[in-house]
Amino acid sequence: MQKILRKKSFPQWVKKLESYKIYAPAKNGDVWNYEAVNHSEDIDLDYLNSVLSPKKIIFPQREIFLEFSTSNDGNPEINEVLPEENPSVIFGVRPCDAKALTLTDSVFGGDFDDLYYWRRRDQAILVGLACHNPPSPNCFCLSVNGSPHSKEGLDILMTDLGDRYYVESLTEKGNKLLNLGNKFFEEPKAKDKKDLEKINLASEKKIKRRIKEIKKIPPQLKEMFDSPFWDEEAMSCIRCGICTYLCPTCHCFDISDEVLSSSPIEGKRVRTWDTCQFPDFTMHSSGHNPRPDKASRLRQRILHKFQYFVERYKNYQCTGCGRCISKCPVGIDIIEVLDKVRDYGT
Amino acid sequence: MEPNPYIPKLAKIIQIKEEVRGARPVKTFRTQFLSENGFSFRCGQCAMLSIFGRGESMISISSSPLVEDYLQFSILKMGRVTSSLHDLQEGDIIGVRGPYGNGFPIEKWKGKNLIFIGGGIGIAPMWSVLHTALGKKEDYGKISLIYGARTSNDIVFKEELEELRKKIEVHLSIDVEEPEWKEFVGFVPINVLEKKPSPENAIAVTCGPPIMIKYVIQNLEALGFKDEQIFTTVENKMKCGIGKCGRCNIGLHYVCQDGPVYSWAELKNLPQEY
Numbered sequence: 001m002q003k004i005l006r007k008k009s010f011p012q013w014v015k016k017l018e019s020y021k022i023y024a025p026a027k028n029g030d031v032w033n034y035e036a037v038n039h040s041e042d043i044d045l046d047y048l049n050s051v052l053s054p055k056k057i058i059f060p061q062r063e064i065f066l067e068f069s070t071s072n073d074g075n076p077e078i079n080e081v082l083p084e085e086n087p088s089v090i091f092g093v094r095p096c097d098a099k100a101l102t103l104t105d106s107v108f109g110g111d112f113d114d115l116y117y118w119r120r121r122d123q124a125i126l127v128g129l130a131c132h133n134p135p136s137p138n139c140f141c142l143s144v145n146g147s148p149h150s151k152e153g154l155d156i157l158m159t160d161l162g163d164r165y166y167v168e169s170l171t172e173k174g175n176k177l178l179n180l181g182n183k184f185f186e187e188p189k190a191k192d193k194k195d196l197e198k199i200n201l202a203s204e205k206k207i208k209r210r211i212k213e214i215k216k217i218p219p220q221l222k223e224m225f226d227s228p229f230w231d232e233e234a235m236s237c238i239r240c241g242i243c244t245y246l247c248p249t250c251h252c253f254d255i256s257d258e259v260l261s262s263s264p265i266e267g268k269r270v271r272t273w274d275t276c277q278f279p280d281f282t283m284h285s286s287g288h289n290p291r292p293d294k295a296s297r298l299r300q301r302i303l304h305k306f307q308y309f310v311e312r313y314k315n316y317q318c319t320g321c322g323r324c325i326s327k328c329p330v331g332i333d334i335i336e337v338l339d340k341v342r343d344y345g346t
Numbered sequence: 347m348e349p350n351p352y353i354p355k356l357a358k359i360i361q362i363k364e365e366v367r368g369a370r371p372v373k374t375f376r377t378q379f380l381s382e383n384g385f386s387f388r389c390g391q392c393a394m395l396s397i398f399g400r401g402e403s404m405i406s407i408s409s410s411p412l413v414e415d416y417l418q419f420s421i422l423k424m425g426r427v428t429s430s431l432h433d434l435q436e437g438d439i440i441g442v443r444g445p446y447g448n449g450f451p452i453e454k455w456k457g458k459n460l461i462f463i464g465g466g467i468g469i470a471p472m473w474s475v476l477h478t479a480l481g482k483k484e485d486y487g488k489i490s491l492i493y494g495a496r497t498s499n500d501i502v503f504k505e506e507l508e509e510l511r512k513k514i515e516v517h518l519s520i521d522v523e524e525p526e527w528k529e530f531v532g533f534v535p536i537n538v539l540e541k542k543p544s545p546e547n548a549i550a551v552t553c554g555p556p557i558m559i560k561y562v563i564q565n566l567e568a569l570g571f572k573d574e575q576i577f578t579t580v581e582n583k584m585k586c587g588i589g590k591c592g593r594c595n596i597g598l599h600y601v602c603q604d605g606p607v608y609s610w611a612e613l614k615n616l617p618q619e620y
Binding site for chain 2 (some may be wrong): 025065066068075078080107108111112113114115116169192225242244251252253254255256257259262263265267269274281282283284285286288291296303305307308309312318
């Protein structure tokens, strides 16, 4: 379903979606992040990319798995705490971040469905916004099977045509949202389609960064496991983990107990984001650590994204959002690392 | 509604046995689920044990699937959760979820000689498969055990090992000499070279500290064992048990799901990160 929506009608459409919880990019100080919005007028789609991807709505940084307490007979009692039934719409999702959710889908699905993830995922409708201009100078989606107007993982893709949006619904969920605001949408004319094509073509040309010959990288990484290369590359790493915390595809987590009362015992079992960049992530209780140094941990991040994930799920575990490059305090640049990998030993 | 894989089932500790006292204590716990729907498992699989307020720890099931009355876990006191487990009393309630992992391909070993080679608490995951094989002894060839610990005090399942001697060949060792000790003194991999198990029609299973496993495999290879004849378990740190939290990741594998049991043929092709 393809429609045109005048920009001035956008808030009115959103008002029709009152039965949903609405998330949209919101500016706080100098940075954008996805927040719940109460007034449709507050949504400003003229934004650069958010610090955290909308992954945080589906897979929050901290969430409660269960609550435990002590019953009258002194034995433990547990209560499952699943996310509420709360259908949501996330506006302004960048195509790279939508694709990222298709990657975390393969991790949280499989033989054991992660009910916490799927409860939110299934209830969320993703309304994307194509990238007119690259939201970051480090964008490289074109290198990892993405594009600034990719539809992958989205329910609706909106493209800014100046005074109006080109709105394409891609799923049943998307059709439902459009139908709720039926009277605000117009049929696209030949000129709209032409403008859309022009913008899509132009937006691709504006993306300057590339991983060249990426197909050579997974087999090359396999050969480089024991290479001293990783020691050199990891030298400047301060193991802060920000590369993985901001990554829209990273999914590693910890499970721990938060104790509210120790006698009688009462508390919560929580899941929190964790990262392979921390030394104790893999450390056994004996002190033995299979990944004992920065080099082995940087190698893990790169190999997981560009070799292991490819082997397991047939996709790069990277959507080219560029966050890990922009925010690394010591300037470790995954594109540069992969460029060196490709040319290593030649 | 789908089962929530993160919610443990409650189980009562029906028996606690002190296996090893001293600086590296080991206790064996037998548990029974409070409700009727527990789980069935394969030997070599693990379960995530919870003490609410302390956390969870992945422990291999040391009883055989042939035993239906209880699940058994033999646990070395080591970190936060295992230390708390050691403080528990019979009758206490813990959480158990699982079973996780692939288990030993014991069905494929019928008709073969089985050599078990263990060190320290590494005997726990082997105890399940050893007893499953013993329960169907007629299905297998000769079964033997080479097992060592740091000192005689650190030997797990002492009494059971003496009983076991009546049924199969048992070779014990300790790392440093003690006045009363009559068997081998030295590391387990050396005892393997000493006892020279034959690779003919045989499967070797080895569990123990990573460094022991490494040299046991080297020495088995020296004795003529092929990669496909050697099996071991990988014990990486785990949190979820269901291939999602990323902690036990080795190459394209999640040890909690694709392991913990690997033949050396499989394991040598993965990154050496365990």
